[in-house]
Amino acid sequence: MAAEAAGGIELLAAIGYNGHIHSGLTFHPDEKHILYPLGCTVVVQELGSQKQTFLRGHMSDISCLSVSRDGQYVASGEATSMNCKAEVILWDFQQKKLLARLSLHKGRIEGLAFSPSSLYLMSLGGQDDGRVAVWHVHKQEAFCLSPASARNAGNATIVVCSSYRDEVFVTAGNGTMRVWELDSVKRNIHPTECRTAQLKRMFTCVKIADDDSYFYVGTTSGDILKVNTNTKVMASYGPAKKTFSSGVTALLLLTTGDLIVGTGGGIVALLKTSNYRVMKKISVQGAVTSLTCGHQGRQFFVGTNECQIYHVNVVEFKEELITTCHNEAVQxxxxxxxxxxxxxxxxxxxxxxxxxxxxxxxxxxxxxxxxxxxxxxxxxxxxxxxxxxxxxxxxxxxxxxxxxxxxxxxxxxxxxxxxxxxxxxxxxxxxxxxxxxxxxxxxxxxxxxxxxxxxxxxxxxxxxxxxxxxxxxxxxxxxxxxxxxxxxxxxxxxxxxxxxxxxxxxxxxxxxxxxxxxxxxxxxxxxxxxxxxxxxxxxxxxxxxDITSDGACFVTGGDDHLVKLWDYIEGAVTHVGVGHSGSITRLKICPGKKYIVSVSADGAILVWKYPGSH
Known part of the structure; x- marks a missing residue:
């Protein structure tokens, strides 16, 4: 039997989280799920239980993730080889169904953001692409395309949409910060460079206020800029003296107006935005790469590049580790x-x-x-x-x-x-x-x-x-x-x-x-x-x-990322498991033939249901 004709192996659980992706950890608006990338799979984790579902359609590693404000849509982008097409996949969250493959960028999708009403999806290409695209979500087609930054500026790495205007979004990156306005009649976008006086910075994260009047920008220098969305002029920046030495890597704006700051040194701090004074802070393992808020701002989640996910109660401001995994190849x-x-x-x-x-x-x-x-x-x-x-x-x-x-x-x-x-x-x-x-x-x-x-x-x-x-x-x-x-x-x-x-x-x-x-x-x-x-x-x-205890079947895995179950006597593949994006390093069939567990070079551990088991 050819592998193409073999049956599938059901994926029961994915132990792992790619914490290296900026803003990869996302809290769903239904306040019941968090979403995060693992290899070429988007994991949908139900809070308070071990139940997981999976969005699988990418053939390459996921590089960015976004959820629409109404929770109806999920978008994921991938990183491929240079000059190869990098796809954005649009998903229906409730049905866990692939709606469309959107293909314009090359090499890597750097960022994704939905407009407030989910009318548009903005996608930002990586260094080899350098363009920002606007997609019409309902029509599932490209609306317009433009270079993301000026020729004399660096690469844009972040895209964030306005809080209530579908036609406004912000991009930022290495020496570039722009506010964009979409002309839906002429089907084009117009950028305006933000003025930051004499400050020259590499911008790492952006958070727009709910009333859209201003937005905060974190930098590798460890300070935070406040920019007026309408005038595109920097209004203030801080902290004045004690900056975050390892850089500001993630931002979260609370309904109280206070700011949560994540840093490259593993510090999560609560700041008063009027004077940038640190009121509370905690330490987590690894550089903070994601901050996402839930339950009307009473709690938030932290993702780090050590592949840890923490839950934090805003009032108590104490961290609770809820997800952990290997952050190096599993041997x-x-x-x-x-x-x-x-x-x-x-x-x-x-x-x-x-x-x-x-x-x-x-x-x-x-x-x-x-x-x-x-x-x-x-x-x-x-x-x-x-x-x-x-x-x-x-x-x-x-x-x-x-x-x-x-x-x-x-x-x-x-x-x-x-x-x-x-x-x-x-x-x-x-x-x-x-x-x-x-x-x-x-x-x-x-x-x-x-x-x-x-x-x-x-x-x-x-x-x-x-x-x-x-x-x-x-x-x-x-x-x-x-x-x-x-x-x-x-x-x-x-x-x-x-x-x-x-x-x-x-x-x-x-x-x-x-x-x-x-x-x-x-x-x-x-x-x-x-x-x-x-x-x-x-x-x-x-x-x-690995081989079963009765010798009837054996399982293999390797650089093709596939888990294959073989009939020992026939020497033929009977079932194939698709889910890994890294090379499989080892795998085992459990003694009772209930599970197959495979591990890979990207740090992932996948638990599969052994075919025919109850």
Whole structure:
């Protein structure tokens, strides 16, 4: 069966948030949902529950997001390659339906904004495009197009619409700030440059007052400008002395007239606009990239470039972390033996344990300035072993307390790790290609044997159920089957260049391998002979693979961003999951065949319903 004819895999949950997108976090006017981008997907999160729905239609990463004031429409823009068309997708929010693909810009959509009555949608192209477009929402067609900034000015990066006039909007960016007026009869737009006296600034964010009389502009210099919308002249700026040293990155104007300021240093401050005096402030993790208000200004949400989302009550002005995820590539994922409701992931600086049904973080183990390349959970469920640049670490599974560390376990870092089923030994692989077997106890860890055959980094280790044998895959293109009792090599399999992953069939008589040559190969364990070869993907590498406990099916993922479920005997794709925008690094089928969890290089964790499960 061709992949094109295969069924789909239902996406249950997306754990992740692209906090690098300016104003990417948006509160819906129904006050029941927040929307945010994750790769090529818009996640619609219901507040107070774990229910999510998804807007999927982009083939490239989402670069900006906007919701109409009446909540009827959502618009999302994408970032593509230079000189390639970058689309804006218009969505119906209630039906979660794609209404139109709007295509005029090239390279990247930098910003989007709906006019107050949702009559128009303004889109701003990126550096390679440099144009601002006005779209007629109901007709779903371009109304007019113009260069976004003057030739002697920098690039515009922000577009914000008037609070009650459909024909007025503001753009700002590197040394440019303009108020635009739309002539609906002549179908063109006229810009007026704003006058800021002698101030030369890079503008990062804009917030227009509800009465449209003025707007505030944040700068990389850490000050805030107030500009009269009608005269286009700067009225004031501040703070006069204590500016925000890391720059103002987000603004929010409350109904009281006070201003919420987000900064590049992770400060969220409440300012009195009459004198720019800081009345209250809190600290969050990462630079603030989004501020969005809800419930008549009584609460607001904060998004940061560390991919954290916070809820803040305006009166109490205390932050509550409501969404968290990895902000670097996720390197590995593992389920405890026989448990489907928990799984662990690892990335740069940390290991996290998640509750699968609620996709909620239960435990975070932080190791600053390190990258965890692989993890395993001992079969007794008591500890997590992990492979780091500087050695092997073992942590308690419940509290994350460090049990022991083996410093400099491998000369070029530990790249793969696995534990025997009796919990007495660890097999580790290193960047130099060596395989080491360790005898472990809580109070002592001794090196038992060193196996030197691979000439490049070990990418995967799998141990047979009976603890008599294990297999290693390496980027040198070989897989080795080892006798773990006698410490000798039983078979060498020449797979392909850059072998990435290997799995034992549960009955132990065959293995399957995958790697950079896009092939999936079946091998006999007894003599190392190749049984079968199938085409795994059209382009890129296959990076991850896992097999069901009954051996009937296996799942693969890689650089094509697709999760593929295969029939083992037929060697054919039965189901395909579409949702990742980054390369899939690893994926696992849970022990009860209820979920498939895949992780990717963009930090996303996607939880899929295993086809046929209840």
């Amino acid at each position: 590995d994922i593992v389920f405890p033996l026989g448990v489907s409701d928990l799984f662990a992931t690892c990335s740069k600086n940390d290991i996290r344990v998640w509750h699968t049904p609620e996709h909620k973080e239960l435990l975070r183990i932080v190791v600053p300035n390190g990258t965890c390349h692989a993890i395993d959970i001992l079969s007794d469920g008591n500890s997590i072993i992990s492979a780091w640049d500087d050695g092997i670490r073992s942590f308690t599974a419940r509290t994350g307390r460090l049990i022991y560390m083996i410093n400099h376990a491998h000369r070029l870092g530990v790249t793969a790790i696995a534990a025997t089923n009796d919990c007495k030994r660890i097999v580790s692989g290193g960047g130099e290609g060596q395989v080491k077997i360790w005898n472990i106890h809580e109070k002592s860890q001794k090196l038992g044997e060193i196996l030197k055959v691979h000439t490049s980094a070990v990418s995967c280790i799998k141990i047979k159920k009976d603890d008599q044998e294990f297999i290693t895959a390496s980027l040198d293109g070989t897989c080795m089957i080892w006798d773990i009792v006698q410490f000798v090599r039983k078979q060498m399999i020449q797979t392909s260049r850059f072998a990435k992953c290997v799995c034992y069939h549960p009955e132990g008589y065959q293995i399957i391998t995958c790697g950079a040559d896009r092939k999936i190969r079946y091998w006999e364990v007894f003599d190392g002979s190749e049984v079968r070869e199938v085409e795994g993907c059209i382009s890129g590498s296959i990076n991850g693979m």
